[in-house]
Amino acid sequence: MNQEDRLVDIEIKLAQQEDLVDNLNKTIYQQSRRIDQLEAMIEKLAERVRTLQESGQGPLNERPPHY
Template sequence: MSNSEPSNQELSERIDTLEMRLTFQDDTIETLNQTITAQWREIDALKRQIALLVERLEDAQSNAEGPRNEPPPHY
């Protein structure tokens, strides 16, 4: 065996390191996925609230009396 080839021990250590990194990355991906899912739920709730507020505003504007052509009370 030449010096340029890694030993079985070195290969085993590299594999262990890669497996640990993969496990950590899998956990990170799962955490990010949960965070994104929670954010999308919150965004959906906020969109519904905005739609409700727009509807209420439109109703209030349509039910509001228009400006009167009366002179101000101080005349």
């Protein structure tokens, strides 16, 4: 393998690594956005549970009447 072939191989590997890094960055960004959305949902649910408990609407794990 001559020097030019080695250089071409290195350039190809570098381009592939750059593509991989870009894809990983996109994935991390998407996951971060999803985590933010899920955290917001959890906060809303927790607030709803607090509101229901404060309003005295009974225990949330109450058995249905047919038991």
